[in-house]
Amino acid sequence: MTANPTDTSAVQGRTLVAKVAEDIRAQIAKGRFKSGDRLPSEAQLTQEFGVSRTVVREAIAALRSDELVEARQGVGVFVLEPPARTRRVFQNADLARVSSLIEMLELRTAVEGDAAGLAALRRSPGQEEKIFEAFDAFRTSAEKGEPTAETDFAFHLAIAEATNNPRFAEFLHALGPAVIPRRAVAADGEETVLPNADMRRIVAEHEAILAAIQNGDEDGARAAMRSHLKNSQTRYRSILRAPR
Template sequence: MSRSTGGEQPGQTLVVKVQDALRARIADGSHKPGDRLPSEAQLTREFGVSRTVVREAIAALRSDGLVEPRQGAGVFVLEPPAPQPLPFGNLDLARVSSLIEMLELRTAVEGDAAGFAALRRSPAQEEAIVEAFGRLGRLAASGQPTSDADFAFHLAIAEAANNPRFSEFLRLLGQTLIPRRAVTDGDEPQITLDYARILEAEHEAIVAAIQDGNETAARDAMRRHLKNSQARYREHLRAVRR
């Protein structure tokens, strides 16, 4: 007596086989929008399965918006559904509104990430935060680009929260997380020494609170840093438009 593998029941495997075959035919144009699919009886014979399997496969395609059963007429192929926009796909960080929206969202998310990092970090994760902070400071002091290092610093904190959704969120945003390039048409500006000192002080306050295990202070320091960033970018964009 054979057994199914991977936790699938034989009937479920057959349903997937039929629906995948029909899905492929729709994708390659063998069954075009407006076409009627073969009847249940034809599909049953073609795939050597029961009518129940065929019905479940059709139901799966229907739930995906690929086909539509019509009473007394059969099952018809629909126009493919419009692709859903990717999350944050309409961001334009050269616009004040998008920039501030993103910084406000980051303030909420990363504030809690820093608080959790203060409580949950491992020694290795704490070391990664400190190393990222040190690298960021060295690059800023030497006048080199800091966006990548800044991203790595925030990502290290998100990972130390030990909830994978925080780091997934930051990776989803990618380099839009640090919008310095966006507000200067892609060329990262060289930050001034005074600005580097401000960033270092704000980042250092976050690191110190996390190392102290102070959830409230870590959350407040991260939120303060990102709210200050909002104010700085507002002023920068106002200056560019003058």
Template sequence: MILSGKYCPGDKLPSEAQLTRDHTVSRTVVREAIAALRADGLVEPRQGSGVYVLEPAAEVPAPFTNIDSARLSSMIELLELRTAVEVEAAGLAAQRRSPSQEERIIDALRTVTDANTSGAPSADADFDLHLAIAEATNNPRFCEFLQVVGPNSIPRRALDTASSEGSPHAYGAMINTEHDNIVTAILNGDEQGARDAMRQHLKGSQQRYRTLLRAAT
């Protein structure tokens, strides 16, 4: 009734006695309902006066729901955040990976490398490699972060190709080299090398987007 507008912000709700009669329930049920409404920020009991309907709180958007992958600035923001998280993830993966996780990383690397080499769409395979590295940290929060930002956080080939490399083949070869450097350092247990390689990979994407952003202004 509040959400439908029958009771508007500032209105006083009927008394407990009236609500028990209107809805054929006990006072305990009415009190529990009022407590639930209060917890949801819909009503406010006022001492000696009654229960009043509140203005609805402004809806807070869920994290990362307003990312526009078509906007260069939005992708730069996301890449900066990914860099802060994934550089450490690469170092932890080099330190903590298990043999089965190494195998998973190698399989993911092979898949994205084949896609880039053939010119096939590679965003999902690229994301899966980064997810495999996050899994190898053995800290589930890294995976949760990547799953929240999702595959749309992977730079788009068309943008990166247009920035400097000149052809899809050259861009794919460059990304394959960057991925290989990250994975090699992880498999060698080189924590700092893995961090450096991941930083170079993600910073490179940032720079290509910044180049396009400057060219568009």
């Protein structure tokens, strides 16, 4: 089906807004802009990022909604004190327990399924390359029999970032690499070693997700991700029922 040019333009606009907002957010996090500092003017930001004023305004609006900056009439936009930390999300999730582990996998199935579909539609060439590199690192670790939780998480995070909706990446960052089940269920906090046949299936599932994203297949990417995470639920129900 041929894409509607208007839809493509809208997606590109959302992508630019997300990129500018994330870049400014990162600069605040790294200390380039500290609490109380005034951000560069709208004209300066437009020139710095090579985007329109509309994109800059929407990016600033996103930062305002996150309470990172505030606009002062006639003065400019200023960086705010970081908001007080609230109770850490998911802090009651004990991922060593089958109930919490399956709950998180069900939640990830819902969220990451849509993330994969959006990544298939919105990814940039650079983001697609990052997904491929993460998959290649994961596959290499698996083939060598090395721990794969970190590279597995990096693959899922690269897909979340390729949605160009920062909330998906924030969701995974809130969970962290420990949400990868074979690390979560290990008694020593390292990583449960899976049978070679299981690891080959997991690599194949990741490859199916990658292929669908590279082909721009929204429905296929969503289905491949959901299948992978549902299969994970089945795998880890079996592992957690076995003597440990």
